[in-house]
Amino acid sequence: xxxxxxxxxxxxxxxxxxxxxxxxxxxxxxxxxxxxxxxxxxxxxxxxxxxxxxxxxxxxxxxxxxxxxxxxxxxxxxxxxxxxxxxxxxxxxxxxxxxxxxxxxxxxxxxxxxx
Numbered sequence: 001x002x003x004x005x006x007x008x009x010x011x012x013x014x015x016x017x018x019x020x021x022x023x024x025x026x027x028x029x030x031x032x033x034x035x036x037x038x039x040x041x042x043x044x045x046x047x048x049x050x051x052x053x054x055x056x057x058x059x060x061x062x063x064x065x066x067x068x069x070x071x072x073x074x075x076x077x078x079x080x081x082x083x084x085x086x087x088x089x090x091x092x093x094x095x096x097x098x099x100x101x102x103x104x105x106x107x108x109x110x111x112x113x114x115x
Contacts, residue, residue, distance in 0.1 A: 002107065003028055004095045009109030016113070017083045022095030022106055024076040033098045034071055034078035038091035038111075045094065049080060063089075085113045
């Protein structure tokens, strides 16, 4: 059983928008930070945006002002609203959740920004 299930990736033109969702299994207790990382071909995985259980957020400089991370604690779900997408945002996006010292990862969803 997958513990983090992602959805919402796809192909979009430059300047467009996408919304990613990630639902954490109810078997994960005491969820703390949730968020998103990405990995482009030939590059290391990097932080995109994270949000604490209390709602504090942190963003990579490259996405500030364009991406918004949010979460619904009742649904154990984290979202990433991506606006003004650029070709350099093309990557596999991974959901991440931390609970009781354990790091959980989603399977990844492809985001491609191209005309």
